[in-house]
Amino acid sequence: MIEIRNLTKDFRVGFWKNRPVRALDDLSLDVHKGDVFGFLGPNGAGKTTTLKLLMGLLRATSGSAHILGEPVESVSMRRRIGFLPENPYFYDYLTPEELLTYIGRLFGIRQPALGKKVRSLLERVGLAEVGRLQLRKFSKGMVQRIGIAQAIINDPEVVFLDEPMSGLDPLGRREVREVIVSLKEQGVTVFFSSHILPDVEVLCDRVAILRKGRLQAVGALEEILSMKIEAHEIILTRVKPQDANQLKSMCDALTVIGDRLHLRASSSKQVQAVLAYALANDAELISVNPVRPSLEDYFLREVGSGRDGAPRQ
Amino acid sequence: MGRRGSDVPMRILAIARNTFRENIRDKILYNLILFALIMILSSIALGQLTLGLESKMIIDLGLTSVSVFGTLIAIFIGISLVYKEMEKRTVYVLLAKPVHRWEFIVGKYLGLLFTLLVNVVIMTFGIVLTLLYQGSSGPATFVRLLPAAWVIYLSLALTTALALVFSTFSTPALSALFTLFLWIIGHFNADLLQFATLTQSATVGWVAKTLYYALPNFSNFTILDSRNIIQSAAHAQPMDASAILWITAYGLVYCGGLVTVAIVVFSRRDFK
Numbered sequence: 001m002i003e004i005r006n007l008t009k010d011f012r013v014g015f016w017k018n019r020p021v022r023a024l025d026d027l028s029l030d031v032h033k034g035d036v037f038g039f040l041g042p043n044g045a046g047k048t049t050t051l052k053l054l055m056g057l058l059r060a061t062s063g064s065a066h067i068l069g070e071p072v073e074s075v076s077m078r079r080r081i082g083f084l085p086e087n088p089y090f091y092d093y094l095t096p097e098e099l100l101t102y103i104g105r106l107f108g109i110r111q112p113a114l115g116k117k118v119r120s121l122l123e124r125v126g127l128a129e130v131g132r133l134q135l136r137k138f139s140k141g142m143v144q145r146i147g148i149a150q151a152i153i154n155d156p157e158v159v160f161l162d163e164p165m166s167g168l169d170p171l172g173r174r175e176v177r178e179v180i181v182s183l184k185e186q187g188v189t190v191f192f193s194s195h196i197l198p199d200v201e202v203l204c205d206r207v208a209i210l211r212k213g214r215l216q217a218v219g220a221l222e223e224i225l226s227m228k229i230e231a232h233e234i235i236l237t238r239v240k241p242q243d244a245n246q247l248k249s250m251c252d253a254l255t256v257i258g259d260r261l262h263l264r265a266s267s268s269k270q271v272q273a274v275l276a277y278a279l280a281n282d283a284e285l286i287s288v289n290p291v292r293p294s295l296e297d298y299f300l301r302e303v304g305s306g307r308d309g310a311p312r313q
Numbered sequence: 314m315g316r317r318g319s320d321v322p323m324r325i326l327a328i329a330r331n332t333f334r335e336n337i338r339d340k341i342l343y344n345l346i347l348f349a350l351i352m353i354l355s356s357i358a359l360g361q362l363t364l365g366l367e368s369k370m371i372i373d374l375g376l377t378s379v380s381v382f383g384t385l386i387a388i389f390i391g392i393s394l395v396y397k398e399m400e401k402r403t404v405y406v407l408l409a410k411p412v413h414r415w416e417f418i419v420g421k422y423l424g425l426l427f428t429l430l431v432n433v434v435i436m437t438f439g440i441v442l443t444l445l446y447q448g449s450s451g452p453a454t455f456v457r458l459l460p461a462a463w464v465i466y467l468s469l470a471l472t473t474a475l476a477l478v479f480s481t482f483s484t485p486a487l488s489a490l491f492t493l494f495l496w497i498i499g500h501f502n503a504d505l506l507q508f509a510t511l512t513q514s515a516t517v518g519w520v521a522k523t524l525y526y527a528l529p530n531f532s533n534f535t536i537l538d539s540r541n542i543i544q545s546a547a548h549a550q551p552m553d554a555s556a557i558l559w560i561t562a563y564g565l566v567y568c569g570g571l572v573t574v575a576i577v578v579f580s581r582r583d584f585k
Contacts, residue, residue: 011585055409057584075411083409089401091331093338105327106410108320150406160409 001158001189002031002054006063009049023049025213026063031158031191031206036184038200039193040299041210047193048086050210051162054191055083067158079107082151086162086193088143092136096127096146099135100153107154121149125179141172148179152188159183161192165199177203197295209299225293231266235286236278243281250274260286324412325420332424336390337431345389346435349382353439357447368450372458373547375440379433380465380535380543384496386432387469390425391476392488395579405584414580422477422572429469437462454549460557461546467564468534472496474571475529481578499531529567533560 007027010020024046031037041047052058054065056072070077090099100118109117122128125145135143144164151159164180165173173196180203183190194200200207201221208218217224231252237260239247244261248254250273253264261283265271271288278285336342356374360367395418398404407417437458444450475495479488502525509521535542545552 052405052584055405057405057408059583075413078409078411081409083406085402085405085409088406089403090406091335091403093335094331098334102327102331103406103410106324106407106412108323108411110323 001033001035001068002029002037002191003066004029004050004054004063005065007050007053007060007065008062009046009053009058010061023213024053027210027213027215029208029215029218031189033189034184034187035205036180036190036203037192038204038207039191039210040195040197040200040207040295041193041216042195044212045210046213047210048162049213051083051085051160051193054160079154080157082154082156082159084144084147084151084159084161084164087167088147090135090143090146090150093134095132095134096122096149097131099146100149103150104153109154117153121153125149126175141168141175144168144172144176148176152183156188158189158191161190163194164192165194165196173199197299201295207295221295225295225298229290229292231264231291232268232271233287233289233291234263234265234271234274234278235288236261236263236283237286239278239283240281243278243283247274247277250277264291320411321416325416325423328407328412328417328420329423329427332394332421333427333431335394336424336428341389342386342428342432345382345386346432349378349436350439352378352382353436353443357443360447367447368444368454369547371440371443371447372454373543375436375443376458376461376465376543376546379436379440379462380468382436383429383433383465383469384472387425387429387473388476388489388492388496390428391473392480392485392492394425395421395477395480395575396483396485396488399584408584415576418477418481418572418576418579422474422575425473425477426470429473430466433462433466433469457546457549457551460552461542464534464542464557464560467561468531470568471529471531471534471564471571474568474575478571478575478578481575481582495529496531499529500535502528502530502532530563533563 005028007024008022009024010022013019013021027046027050039047039050049058053060054067054072056075056078065072067077068080094102097118100121101114104114104117119128119131122131125148127142127145127149130138130142135146138146144167148161148164151161161180164176168176177199180190180192184203204221206218206220207224209216209224234251236247239261244254244256247261247263251263251265251270255262263274265274275285275288353371353375356371357367359374360370363370398407398421404417408414440458441455444454472492476488476492479491483491505521505525505528509518509525512518512521540550542552544550
């Protein structure tokens with residue numbers, strides 16, 4: 001679906017444009033059909049540069065990229081893809097209907113099919129009520145939704161979204177998440193960049209992590225995080241004070257939050273012992289949960305640790 | 314897939330239509346047109362001072378207003394439209410669609426041309442209404458306006474093409490400066506040729522001559538066939554059809570060249 005090979009981009013900076021700065025360094029990546037692919041990295045890691053190279057807005061210094069088997073410079077290939085830029089802005093003197101009609105014409109969609117398409121899209125992103133209001137009156141969340149609508153007007157096979165959740169409130173983020181899920185259900189490949197980790201954890205089949213223009217890791221989330229269960233967290237309530245002391249000696253850590261006890265047990269033997277003791281002494285069990293390293297932990301460990309050092313291989 | 318070729322005009326027209334729409338929803342444009350119409354109307358008062366020459370005065374002042382305010386509008390819309398698309402990053406959305414970069418520039422230019430055409434038509438109509446109000450002019454007077462209005466329109470098309478070229482790589486303020494600079498030089502172009510014949514140095518002569526032919530010759534649009542176009546309309550002297558054809562061809566070729574330059578610059582651009 002998407003093949004990136006040794007993609008490198010230098011920007012020339014300075015007064016005479018003679019000092020090259022490497023924004024993207026030798027990126028190679030494959031995205032498979034039907035995947036929701038998360039492209040992660042802190043600000044300035046090269047995510048937007050990569051997306052602009054894929055959209056033909058920037059020209060690579062070296063390396064190549066193909067989408068749907070065609071080089072990214074191909075204009076005809078863009079009939080089959082969709083793109084939402086970061087913090088999008090659309091002509092604020094247009095209404096959503098006018099904007100989508102304009103974009104639809106660029107794809108060669110003709111009336112009356114175009115009108116029908118525009119109405120159904122506005123319905124889908126929840127903007128049917130405000131279809132004739134000028135975009136200058138729109139909130140950021142609404143602009144983001146119209147941005148998604150314009151990205152999928154041509155029923156694309158691959159959709160590229162640059163930071164689709166940034167700057168949105170929780171409700172807006174959930175709406176964007178739902179659109180991504182529904183695209184996946186239709187078999188659309190979604191490539192999106194983000195630094196909002198919980199969204200990525202929920203949505204993505206595979207992720208790539210980028211730092212200072214270099215690829216840090218790529219693969220299924222489980223592979224990257226080595227989803228091994230580190231420990232179990234047991235939550236109890238109605239524990240007598242003398243039992244609490246006893247429990248503390250049986251596990252690795254104990255925290256009291258309100259009237260609840262949070263216990264951390266690293267072996268299954270500990271878990272069994274704690275549960276047996278607690279239940280025998282009339283404590284009430286709230287939950288037992290496996291503790292896994294989160295993407296956030298990984299992010300902080302991998303990206304944060306080497307912040308000023310050499311890139312990790 | 315076979316329809317792909319036929320989509321090119323559809324895309325260009327869609328871009329042109331949106332450019333026109335952006336212009337007509339911009340309030341500054343209305344202010345400029347309003348000013349021009351006020352100028353045209355004020356020629357009634359000035360006409361009172363020139364006994365028996367009222368209609369000449371109206372046409373003279375009216376067409377000058379069309380030219381001056383038209384040029385302001387041409388520079389104003391030419392410098393900002395492409396730049397604005399880059400600055401506000403709407404160009405990212407458009408170029409990620411199946412749109413060639415040359416189609417974008419051609420669409421933008423056509424949208425500008427149509428905006429200017431509507432402006433010139435509105436302002437010329439203002440002159441006609443003023444003449445009707447003044448009462449001493451017949452249909453022949455209105456016909457006299459047309460060649461002059463057309464030549465003014467050509468000069469505006471050239472001005473906005475210059476602004477378009479600059480706006481593909483420069484900020485609006487600098488583009489306005491460059492365009493105005495070339496517009497002024499273009500009006501004194503004939504001096505360059507005279508300089509070329511007078512100078513002793515062959516090299517300087519050659520440079521001056523090259524500049525004369527390379528720079529846009531705006532004086533062609535005011536003095537045609539050694540007669541001032543606006544004066545000719547005012548004094549009811551008919552224009553030579555071949556001269557009009559010649560200046561039309563000159564304008565088309567020069568505008569075509571400028572749009573090509575804009576396309577080349579725009580196609581090589583990185584959008585950071």
